[in-house]
Amino acid sequence: MSDATSTREAGHAVDDAVRHFAPLQQTLIMSRRSVRLTMREVDGLLTSLFLPVMIMLLFVYLFGGAIETPTAQYVDFVLPGVLLMCTGYVAALTATSVTRDMKEGIIDRFRSMGVAGGSVLTGHVASSLVRSCFASVLIVITALLIGFRSDVGALKWLGVAGTLAMFVFGISWLAAVFGLLARTPEGASGFSFAIMFLPYASNGFVPIESMPGWIQGFAANQPVTPVIDTLRGLLHGTPVGSSAWTAAAWCAGITAVSLVLTAWLFRRRTA
Amino acid sequence: MDEAIEAVGVVKSYGAVQVLKGVDLSVRSGSVAALLGPNGAGKTTMVRILATLTTADAGEAAVAGCDVRRERSEVRRRISLTGQYAALDELQTGMENLRMMAGLTGMNGRKAKARSAELLGQFDLEHAADRRVKTYSGGMRRRLDIAAGLVGSPSVIFLDEPTTGLDVRSRHTMWSVVSQLARSGVTVLLTTQYLEEADHLADRVAVLDQGRIVAEGTPAQLKQRVGGHRLDLTTTDHAAFSRLRAELGARAMAADARELTLSVATDGTAAEVRSLLDELDPAHDAIDRFSTHGTSLDDVFIALTGRAAVAGDGGGPASPGGSEREAAHV
Numbered sequence: 001m002s003d004a005t006s007t008r009e010a011g012h013a014v015d016d017a018v019r020h021f022a023p024l025q026q027t028l029i030m031s032r033r034s035v036r037l038t039m040r041e042v043d044g045l046l047t048s049l050f051l052p053v054m055i056m057l058l059f060v061y062l063f064g065g066a067i068e069t070p071t072a073q074y075v076d077f078v079l080p081g082v083l084l085m086c087t088g089y090v091a092a093l094t095a096t097s098v099t100r101d102m103k104e105g106i107i108d109r110f111r112s113m114g115v116a117g118g119s120v121l122t123g124h125v126a127s128s129l130v131r132s133c134f135a136s137v138l139i140v141i142t143a144l145l146i147g148f149r150s151d152v153g154a155l156k157w158l159g160v161a162g163t164l165a166m167f168v169f170g171i172s173w174l175a176a177v178f179g180l181l182a183r184t185p186e187g188a189s190g191f192s193f194a195i196m197f198l199p200y201a202s203n204g205f206v207p208i209e210s211m212p213g214w215i216q217g218f219a220a221n222q223p224v225t226p227v228i229d230t231l232r233g234l235l236h237g238t239p240v241g242s243s244a245w246t247a248a249a250w251c252a253g254i255t256a257v258s259l260v261l262t263a264w265l266f267r268r269r270t271a
Numbered sequence: 272m273d274e275a276i277e278a279v280g281v282v283k284s285y286g287a288v289q290v291l292k293g294v295d296l297s298v299r300s301g302s303v304a305a306l307l308g309p310n311g312a313g314k315t316t317m318v319r320i321l322a323t324l325t326t327a328d329a330g331e332a333a334v335a336g337c338d339v340r341r342e343r344s345e346v347r348r349r350i351s352l353t354g355q356y357a358a359l360d361e362l363q364t365g366m367e368n369l370r371m372m373a374g375l376t377g378m379n380g381r382k383a384k385a386r387s388a389e390l391l392g393q394f395d396l397e398h399a400a401d402r403r404v405k406t407y408s409g410g411m412r413r414r415l416d417i418a419a420g421l422v423g424s425p426s427v428i429f430l431d432e433p434t435t436g437l438d439v440r441s442r443h444t445m446w447s448v449v450s451q452l453a454r455s456g457v458t459v460l461l462t463t464q465y466l467e468e469a470d471h472l473a474d475r476v477a478v479l480d481q482g483r484i485v486a487e488g489t490p491a492q493l494k495q496r497v498g499g500h501r502l503d504l505t506t507t508d509h510a511a512f513s514r515l516r517a518e519l520g521a522r523a524m525a526a527d528a529r530e531l532t533l534s535v536a537t538d539g540t541a542a543e544v545r546s547l548l549d550e551l552d553p554a555h556d557a558i559d560r561f562s563t564h565g566t567s568l569d570d571v572f573i574a575l576t577g578r579a580a581v582a583g584d585g586g587g588p589a590s591p592g593g594s595e596r597e598a599a600h601v
């Protein structure tokens with residue numbers, strides 16, 4: 001009897017070690033899984049990569065000539081807007097991945113193996129950051145090819161990357177909320193389009209002063225605008241001012257609310 | 272710890288619908304048990320409760336000696352669940368899926384790879400190890416799915432409708448997979464709506480109907496409950512059918528007004544069959560033909576619930592045919 005008890009306790013000690021280590025390892029495995037799935041989802045991947053290039057060319061060559069902006073070249077003005085539109089879209093695709101997981105049996109398998117819902121969702125958010133990173137690099141390369149120039153230092157570019165990552169992180173978690181709410185992947189994909197349109201009603205493509213009065217209030221105070229102001233300041237080497245703080249507050253707020261909602265929805269959805 | 276699964280008075284409702292109305296279930300360690308019932312009987316809900324994916328509204332359940340509510344993570348480390356829908360990533364290869372699952376149980380890379388290779392061999396999937404699951408056939412997916420559940424060497428395995436939607440050949444392959452698992456000493460609880468499947472695989476069968484266990488025992492015991500044999504009677508006309516049906520009352524195991532047939536339990540001896548025929552048809556004008564059969568679990572099911580297992584619920588897949596049944600028993 002005492003032998004059996006001590007064996008059982010020894011077993012538990014090992015189990016405890018595994019338990020403390022498990023969430024981290026599981027989150028890493030889930031991230032690797034999501035990235036791999038993203039890379040193999042050829043259609044989605046091509047859209048995520050070609051869309052930014054197309055949008056960039058579309059705005060600069062088709063619309064840009066007609067838009068009056070404070071910068072000498074339209075491409076200088078529009079780069080942050082395109083960056084946000086495309087990374088936002090790419091991040092919002094998280095919703096579709098989350099819905100697909102929830103709908104298929106794999107979430108039950110993960111849960112019955114003791115994998116936390118948070119690990120699965122974090123995996124999707126991590127893969128969203130990777131996707132966005134690719135999309136951003138492609139956009140900047142395109143911008144450079146068509147005449148964008150910036151003489152700011154590496155530190156400011158790092159700031160640009162950090163700001164974008166913050167934004168993508170927030171939108172990805174928000175997308176996870178919609179992914180948990182939607183019943184079908186098709187329904188979830190509606191969210192991507194909603195997010196994609198947010199930058200239109202901001203200072204991303206045209207100055208806010210050129211918009212009708214009733215929409216100016218929204219455009220000036222929605223989360224995308226301070227993020228764009230921050231990026232613009234960093235890229236052009238002009239003062240960023242308070243917009244960086246406003247942007248950070250928005251992103252942190254969106255992330256925090258989304259985290260609470262995902263935890264609640266996940267429990268409700270799997271009860 | 273003799274019982275691998277022990278449940279008492281499990282109740283579960285979804286909204287106003289009570290899916291489980293107080294289910295008791297016990298499964299001996301190392302045995303194969305089948306939860307048999309039609310669609311909507313509550314089989315999946317019961318399995319999800321035992322696998323800690325859903326909590327019961329009332330009742331107690333322990334799996335592998337641990338309480339499913341209070342010791343959830345202990346239970347999870349000792350079980351595996353294979354559901355009706357393949358829990359695999361189509362865009363990953365068989366090997367990648369298994370290595371991922373192995374990693375999630377806490378194995379390091381080298382161990383995960385070795386265990387995955389071992390399982391691929393055991394389930395005859397070595398040739399497809401590096402192919403994406405998308406390209407797998409239904410039977411291959413189901414095998415990989417079960418393999419994925421085994422990476423952590425669980426002691427209790429839940430298989431929720433392991434053969435639903437498979438063709439006859441894949442079903443038979445799956446049967447041998449389950450038999451193999453049973454021989455390795457693990458406890459298996461499977462759900463099925465196929466009576467022949469329960470008959471073929473399970474040491475004990477619990478019949479679940481509308482949220483209640485209506486019968487429990489070995490397949491042989493269950494068959495005994497309706498007599499060793501079944502006497503099928505074809506009546507001469509509708510009037511005779513009605514009269515005999517009334518006369519038999521609850522003794523009728525089955526009645527088909529369109530075919531004018533009735534079934535009644537018997538021990539199969541000539542003496543009893545003769546006396547039954549005389550008793551039911553003293554004037555020798557009501558029964559046209561008769562035949563006797565060994566009872567199947569189908570008979571048990573019909574006798575217990577008043578309905579056929581699969582045919583009764585409309586949308587479900589067709590019941591396996593008679594010829595297949597014979598083939599399965601050869």
